[in-house]
Amino acid sequence: MQHVLILAAIGAGLLGAQTSATENEQWSALRFLEGSWEAATQGGVAKANAVGTYSFRKELSGHILARHSRASGCKGPADFDCDHSDLLYIYPEGQGPLKAIYFDNEGHVIHYSVTTPTPASAVFISDGSTPGPRFRLVYELKEGVMSGKFQMQMPGKTDWTSYLEWSGRKL
Numbered sequence: 001m002q003h004v005l006i007l008a009a010i011g012a013g014l015l016g017a018q019t020s021a022t023e024n025e026q027w028s029a030l031r032f033l034e035g036s037w038e039a040a041t042q043g044g045v046a047k048a049n050a051v052g053t054y055s056f057r058k059e060l061s062g063h064i065l066a067r068h069s070r071a072s073g074c075k076g077p078a079d080f081d082c083d084h085s086d087l088l089y090i091y092p093e094g095q096g097p098l099k100a101i102y103f104d105n106e107g108h109v110i111h112y113s114v115t116t117p118t119p120a121s122a123v124f125i126s127d128g129s130t131p132g133p134r135f136r137l138v139y140e141l142k143e144g145v146m147s148g149k150f151q152m153q154m155p156g157k158t159d160w161t162s163y164l165e166w167s168g169r170k171l
Contacts, residue, residue: 026098029116030065032141039168046164065090090114100124109134136160144169
């Protein structure tokens with residue numbers, strides 16, 4: 001019986017090490033996002049001019065990566081909320097790709113799958129099986145400048161339209 005317990009403990013330790021290595025690999029692909037950033041909008045159909053800040057930080061003992069975002073005092077169309085804040089939580093789900101969930105002060109909730117096509121880019125794409133448009137959030141770091149796009153793909157269409165684009169530097 002004592003041998004069974006020892007083998008079970010060793011097996012659990014090896015499983016934990018394997019999961020930890022996979023999770024560390026996933027998080028290392030997003031390391032370029034971490035920190036506090038300034039951002040200024042520069043395009044998209046929202047036609048809003050705003051300046052804001054956002055930060056990506058590990059939370060809950062490193063089990064999630066959280067983005068906290070805030071923009072205010074912008075100038076834009078009457079239907080654009082210039083006093084905007086949101087939360088994005090990125091988390092591992094089993095051995096598959098990272099997932100994310102987005103919440104904002106307007107009541108929107110978006111579920112994303114996360115990929116990292118290059119060492120300095122991340123793409124968040126919403127599920128296409130839900131009614132309405134799909135959403136894509138793209139981050140890319142080039143020469144110290146972080147660029148971002150929030151895009152929509154309308155039902156039945158193949159092209160993505162940028163709703164809002166921004167860029168900025170690390171604070």
